[in-house]
Amino acid sequence: MKQTKTFIPTMREVPSDADIKSHQLLLRAGYIRQNTSGIYSFLPLGKKVLQKIETVIREEMEAIDAVEVFMPALQQAELWQETGRWYSYGPELFRMKDRHNREFALGATHEEVITSLVRDEVKSYKKLPLTMFQIQTKFRDEQRPRFGLLRGREFIMKDAYSFHASEESLDVTYQDMMQAYTNIFTRLGLNFRAVIADGGSIGGTGTHEFMALSDIGEDTIAYSDNSSYAANLEMAEVNMDYDKSDERLKEMEKVSTPEVRAISDLVTFLGVEANRCIKTLVFKADDAFVVVLGRGDHDINDIKLKNVLGAEVVELADEVEVKKLLSCEVGSLGPIKLPLELKVIADKAIASIVNGVCGANEEGFHLMNVNPERDFAVDRYEDLRFTLEGDTSPDGNGTIKFAKGIEVGHIFKLGTTYSAKMDATYLDENGRAKPFIMGCYGIGVSRILAAVAEQFNDESGLKWPKKLAPYQVHLVAVNVKDEIQKELADELHKLLKSYRYEVLYDDRPERAGVKFADSDLIGLPMRITVGKKATEGIVEVKFRQTGETVDWQREEITEKLQAFFGAE
Amino acid sequence: MKQTKTFIPTMREVPSDADIKSHQLLLRAGYIRQNTSGIYSFLPLGKKVLQKIETVIREEMEAIDAVEVFMPALQQAELWQETGRWYSYGPELFRMKDRHNREFALGATHEEVITSLVRDEVKSYKKLPLTMFQIQTKFRDEQRPRFGLLRGREFIMKDAYSFHASEESLDVTYQDMMQAYTNIFTRLGLNFRAVIADGGSIGGTGTHEFMALSDIGEDTIAYSDNSSYAANLEMAEVNMDYDKSDERLKEMEKVSTPEVRAISDLVTFLGVEANRCIKTLVFKADDAFVVVLGRGDHDINDIKLKNVLGAEVVELADEVEVKKLLSCEVGSLGPIKLPLELKVIADKAIASIVNGVCGANEEGFHLMNVNPERDFAVDRYEDLRFTLEGDTSPDGNGTIKFAKGIEVGHIFKLGTTYSAKMDATYLDENGRAKPFIMGCYGIGVSRILAAVAEQFNDESGLKWPKKLAPYQVHLVAVNVKDEIQKELADELHKLLKSYRYEVLYDDRPERAGVKFADSDLIGLPMRITVGKKATEGIVEVKFRQTGETVDWQREEITEKLQAFFGAE
Incomplete structure (x- = not known):
C-alpha cells in the first residue's frame, strides 16, 4: 500500500486528553x-x-x-x-x-x-x-x-x-x-x-x-x-503452613494502652511485631453478627468471608452496632470472653500465634500473651485473608508476586x-x-x-509484534525525486508484494526526518530504507524491536526477509 | 465441518410470515x-x-x-x-x-x-x-x-x-x-x-x-x-424519431362526446387510436401553472417535467384550480385557444400527430382533426414521458424491455x-x-x-453459485451406523479438507430422506453421497444447479472436483 493513497494522520504532539x-x-x-x-x-x-x-x-x-x-x-x-x-x-x-x-x-x-x-x-x-x-x-x-x-x-x-x-x-x-x-x-x-x-x-x-x-x-x-x-x-x-513458635506460653497480662486504636499504634506502643497481634473485627453477614479474627499484618478479604459464610451480603458492623453488641469501641476489640452466642471465625494464621496481643474489650486496654484455644475459642479456622507478596503459592510451587x-x-x-x-x-x-x-x-x-x-512501545512509538503489525515491512524511499532511489523502491515494492509480504510504501514527497519519525511511530517490525546507497544496490534495514540496523544487498533481501518473518 | 457440530435448524413447513x-x-x-x-x-x-x-x-x-x-x-x-x-x-x-x-x-x-x-x-x-x-x-x-x-x-x-x-x-x-x-x-x-x-x-x-x-x-x-x-x-x-403520417390535414371538427372523460372513453366512443389522442394536463410548477401535452398512449413523468422546468416541486393542478383557470372540467381539456399567458410544453411525440383528437375546453365536447402548429402553438417540445417496452433504446441500439x-x-x-x-x-x-x-x-x-x-433456487431449495455457497461440497453419509459407509465418508472428509475444499459433512444419525431433503434445501453446489456402493468404492455425486447425478470412483474424486471447481 502506497502511503500517498492511504490515510495515516500522524501527530508530533502528545494529545493532552490521552493519559496512557x-x-x-x-x-x-x-x-x-x-x-x-x-x-x-x-x-x-x-x-x-x-x-x-x-x-x-x-x-x-x-x-x-x-x-x-x-x-x-x-x-x-x-x-x-x-x-x-x-x-x-x-x-x-x-x-x-x-x-x-x-x-x-x-x-x-x-x-x-x-x-x-x-x-x-x-x-x-x-x-x-x-x-x-x-x-x-x-x-x-x-x-x-x-x-x-x-x-x-x-x-x-x-x-x-x-x-x-x-x-x-x-x-x-x-x-x-x-x-x-x-x-x-x-x-x-x-x-x-x-x-x-x-x-x-x-x-x-x-x-x-x-x-x-x-x-x-x-x-x-x-x-x-x-x-x-x-x-x-x-x-x-492462601494455603500455607504457618510456623508456630515453640516458646513457653506466658501468663495473660492486661496492659493500659491509651490512644491505641489501630494495629500500627499497638506495634509502636508495645514494641510487638504485627504478626503477633490479633485483629478482631465484627461483620454483619445477612443481618447476623460474626466475629472475625485475622493477624495484624493481614487484611481480611470480604469475598472469601462471604463465600465461607455462604452469605449474600457481608459488611463491617458500624461503631454503633459494635458498641451495642460488646459495650466497647471498635479499636479495643478482642476475642476473650465474648458472649457465647457470637460465632468466632478466624483466619488460619491465627492458630499459630503464640503469646499474642489483642484488645481487652475495654477502652484503653489490651491483653498480652494471649493464646488461642487456651484463652479464647474459635468456631472455625478458614482462609480469610488477602494473599501477600512473598506468600507460598497455593499450589506449593514458588512464591507469590x-x-x-x-x-x-x-x-x-x-x-x-x-x-x-x-x-x-x-x-x-x-x-x-x-x-x-x-x-x-x-x-x-x-x-x-x-x-x-501498551506492552510494545518505546519513546519513539509503537513496536508491533510480527503477527499483529498492520504491515510487516515499512519501505521508505528517502527522496522520491531521486530517480535511482524511486526506481529501486518501486521495484522492491513490487518484489515484496509478489512474495506476499505486507508492505507499507512511504512514497510521500516528505523530508527524510519526517518519514523516519513517522516510521518509528507507526512501528512496523522492519523498515527498509532506500537512500543514497541505492546507486550501489544497497538498502538499510532497521529492526524496530531491537533498533539494530544493517545494510542488505538488493539480491539478498528476499532470503533475509524469509529468515526474519519465516522464523516465527 | 461436521453437521453434528454446527447449527442448521431446517424446517419443512413454509413459514407463514415469509411471503417471498x-x-x-x-x-x-x-x-x-x-x-x-x-x-x-x-x-x-x-x-x-x-x-x-x-x-x-x-x-x-x-x-x-x-x-x-x-x-x-x-x-x-x-x-x-x-x-x-x-x-x-x-x-x-x-x-x-x-x-x-x-x-x-x-x-x-x-x-x-x-x-x-x-x-x-x-x-x-x-x-x-x-x-x-x-x-x-x-x-x-x-x-x-x-x-x-x-x-x-x-x-x-x-x-x-x-x-x-x-x-x-x-x-x-x-x-x-x-x-x-x-x-x-x-x-x-x-x-x-x-x-x-x-x-x-x-x-x-x-x-x-x-x-x-x-x-x-x-x-x-x-x-x-x-x-x-x-x-x-x-x-x-426517450430519444425516438416518431413516424409522421403523410395523410392530408383535415378540417377541425367539434363533436359531442357526452360522458367521455378519459382517453380510454375517447378511444371507445370515437373509434380512434390512443396514439392520435392528445392528453392535456395542467401542472403547478412552483406555483406557476403550465399546460402539458402528451400522447394518449403515453404517461407523463413528473421527474422529467420537473427537471425540464427547473422547478423545485411539480404537481398536477386540482379540479378547482383548473376550473378557475380554464372554466372547464379536467376531462375536457385541450390545447386549442388557451389563454396566451399560459405556457404549453409538449412531449416530443405530439409533434408527429396528424389529425389528432383533443378536448374542446367545453364539457361534453372534443375536437377531431386537430393538428399541432396549425391549430395550437407549443412553447417547447421535450422528452416528458415514461418509456414503454418496445421503444427504441435511447442509445439507438435495440429496443426497450x-x-x-x-x-x-x-x-x-x-x-x-x-x-x-x-x-x-x-x-x-x-x-x-x-x-x-x-x-x-x-x-x-x-x-x-x-x-x-431469490435468483438461485427451485422448489426443493437454494442453489448457490459456486463462489457464494457457504460450503462447496455437501458430503452425506447415508447411514452412519454402517461401518463401511462411515469409514469411507470419514476418509473423504479428511481428504477433501486436505485439498482445502470447504466441506459440510452430514454425519447425523438421520434417515436418508431427511438428509437429502436438507441437502437440497441448503443448496451447496455439489453433493457427494456415500451409500451402499461404498463397498465398491463408489460415491454418488449430484450437481445442485443441473440436478444431474453421476457415480464417481473414490480414486477419481479429487481430479473431478478440481475440474468442477477449478473451472470457474
Whole structure:
C-alpha cells in the first residue's frame, strides 16, 4: 500500500486528553481517532490490526468447533425483561425506542438473544453440545470512559456461548476454550496470564480472566514466580503452613494502652511485631453478627468471608452496632470472653500465634500473651485473608508476586442462570425437560489492540509484534525525486508484494526526518530504507524491536526477509 | 465441518410470515432467524455466505486503492445537526440518549462522521484524492420492514466515501467504483444491471444503481435488449424519431362526446387510436401553472417535467384550480385557444400527430382533426414521458424491455453537498480553502445474500453459485451406523479438507430422506453421497444447479472436483 493513497494522520504532539501510553501512541501514529467520549473510529492502520486479531480468534474458535454467527445489536426489551437484567443492568445498558415506541436495548452482551434462539431451535440432548461465537460491536454506556480503547462505550468483542446437557460437557468446552484463549493470546504475542477470577454480576460457578500484564492495569494479579498459578487478588487462595513458635506460653497480662486504636499504634506502643497481634473485627453477614479474627499484618478479604459464610451480603458492623453488641469501641476489640452466642471465625494464621496481643474489650486496654484455644475459642479456622507478596503459592510451587493486568478475555461457567430464567430447556434421554447448562466466553478485540500497544512501545512509538503489525515491512524511499532511489523502491515494492509480504510504501514527497519519525511511530517490525546507497544496490534495514540496523544487498533481501518473518 | 457440530435448524413447513421465496428459503434452510420485525440473526450458514460476499468486496475495494476503516454506530447528534439531517431524516433515523442525556443517532449512514474526520485531518490538496470504505451494521427504522433481509431495520452495508480536489478526480474514482462494483457482482454470480438512477434525498449530480434482476424487485428497470443501456424507469430517456403520417390535414371538427372523460372513453366512443389522442394536463410548477401535452398512449413523468422546468416541486393542478383557470372540467381539456399567458410544453411525440383528437375546453365536447402548429402553438417540445417496452433504446441500439430489480448497490457523486454544509475544506495550490468534492458508494451486503437466494433456487431449495455457497461440497453419509459407509465418508472428509475444499459433512444419525431433503434445501453446489456402493468404492455425486447425478470412483474424486471447481 502506497502511503500517498492511504490515510495515516500522524501527530508530533502528545494529545493532552490521552493519559496512557497506548492511547497517546495509537492517536499519534494515526491508528484511531476519537469521535466523542468513549467512541472511536479505527483508521486504516487500526482496522488492519483489528483484522489480524479477528483472524487469529476465528481460527482458534473454529479449531474447537465453535461456529460463527452474527446476532443483532438491537435487542427487544422483552428478552432482557425475561432475565430481569432490563431492571438490574443499570444505566450502562443503552436503551432506546423505535418509531412504534417499542423499547430496545443496544447489545451490551448477547446471553438473552442466543438463549432465546437456542430455546426456539434446539429441542433434544442429541443436538448438544453446541458452541457459537460472533465478533461484533458492543455498546456499554460507561460512567467514565477512559484510557482510550481500554474502557470505551462502543467496542469490538468476540463473544461465544456454549450449551450443554451436562456439567461434564461444559467442563470439556470450558477447557477447550481455556486452551483456545491461551493459543490466541500467545499467537498475538501478548504477555498475559490466565487468572482465577470472580464471577461478578454475570453469575456462574467457574471463571478465569486472561490478563495482559501492564502497569496501567486496573486489576491486581497474584501469581506464582515458579508455576502457572495466577489469580485475581480477590480470589487468590492462601494455603500455607504457618510456623508456630515453640516458646513457653506466658501468663495473660492486661496492659493500659491509651490512644491505641489501630494495629500500627499497638506495634509502636508495645514494641510487638504485627504478626503477633490479633485483629478482631465484627461483620454483619445477612443481618447476623460474626466475629472475625485475622493477624495484624493481614487484611481480611470480604469475598472469601462471604463465600465461607455462604452469605449474600457481608459488611463491617458500624461503631454503633459494635458498641451495642460488646459495650466497647471498635479499636479495643478482642476475642476473650465474648458472649457465647457470637460465632468466632478466624483466619488460619491465627492458630499459630503464640503469646499474642489483642484488645481487652475495654477502652484503653489490651491483653498480652494471649493464646488461642487456651484463652479464647474459635468456631472455625478458614482462609480469610488477602494473599501477600512473598506468600507460598497455593499450589506449593514458588512464591507469590503481584502484577497489574488489563482484562482481555474472560471465560465463565454460567450453569443454568440464564436458561432457567428464560425457560430454555431441552429434552434429555428420558424425555424430561431440563434447562440448558451454559458457558460464555468473551474477548475484548479492540481492547487487545490497546493492550498490545501498551506492552510494545518505546519513546519513539509503537513496536508491533510480527503477527499483529498492520504491515510487516515499512519501505521508505528517502527522496522520491531521486530517480535511482524511486526506481529501486518501486521495484522492491513490487518484489515484496509478489512474495506476499505486507508492505507499507512511504512514497510521500516528505523530508527524510519526517518519514523516519513517522516510521518509528507507526512501528512496523522492519523498515527498509532506500537512500543514497541505492546507486550501489544497497538498502538499510532497521529492526524496530531491537533498533539494530544493517545494510542488505538488493539480491539478498528476499532470503533475509524469509529468515526474519519465516522464523516465527 | 461436521453437521453434528454446527447449527442448521431446517424446517419443512413454509413459514407463514415469509411471503417471498428468498425469505422462506433462508429461514427454512437455517441461514437466518428473525429476532423481531426487520431484525435478524445470521446463523452459521448465513454468516459464511456474508463472509464470502465481504471478502470479494474487500478485494475489489482494495484493488482501486480504497482503504478500510471502521467508524462508530453511535453518532453524536451535533454532527447530524450540522448537515440538517437531524431534522430532515425523519423517523427512519433511530435516535437515543446516553446517561448524560446527550443525543445520538444510530448510524444509518456515515457521511457526517467521515466528513468530520476528513475535515479534522486533511488540510491540503496534496493528500487528495482519498477513498475510504467500511463494512458495517447499519440501522434504519423502516416504517414497514418486509421481504426478510431485503428491507430490514438492522443490516450490513459496505459504504465508501471519496474526497477530491476536482470534479475530474471524482469522475475517475466514480468510474473505478463502477468497474469495481461490476467486478463484485459478476464474481458473486449475480444477474444484475447497472442502471442510471435518481439521486433522491441524498443529493448529488450523478448516480447509478446496481440492480439484481428479480420479479419481486420494487423498482422497474428499462433496459435495451441489445446494449448495456439500462435506467431506473423514472430516469429512462426517450430519444425516438416518431413516424409522421403523410395523410392530408383535415378540417377541425367539434363533436359531442357526452360522458367521455378519459382517453380510454375517447378511444371507445370515437373509434380512434390512443396514439392520435392528445392528453392535456395542467401542472403547478412552483406555483406557476403550465399546460402539458402528451400522447394518449403515453404517461407523463413528473421527474422529467420537473427537471425540464427547473422547478423545485411539480404537481398536477386540482379540479378547482383548473376550473378557475380554464372554466372547464379536467376531462375536457385541450390545447386549442388557451389563454396566451399560459405556457404549453409538449412531449416530443405530439409533434408527429396528424389529425389528432383533443378536448374542446367545453364539457361534453372534443375536437377531431386537430393538428399541432396549425391549430395550437407549443412553447417547447421535450422528452416528458415514461418509456414503454418496445421503444427504441435511447442509445439507438435495440429496443426497450422492462424488468424488476432489487437495488444491491448505489454510487453517487455527492459534490460538495456535505462538505459545504459542514465547512469541510482543504487548501488548494493557491492556498485557498475549498470544500471537498465527494462521492459515496454503497453495497447492501446482507441484501445480496437475499438477492442471490431469490435468483438461485427451485422448489426443493437454494442453489448457490459456486463462489457464494457457504460450503462447496455437501458430503452425506447415508447411514452412519454402517461401518463401511462411515469409514469411507470419514476418509473423504479428511481428504477433501486436505485439498482445502470447504466441506459440510452430514454425519447425523438421520434417515436418508431427511438428509437429502436438507441437502437440497441448503443448496451447496455439489453433493457427494456415500451409500451402499461404498463397498465398491463408489460415491454418488449430484450437481445442485443441473440436478444431474453421476457415480464417481473414490480414486477419481479429487481430479473431478478440481475440474468442477477449478473451472470457474
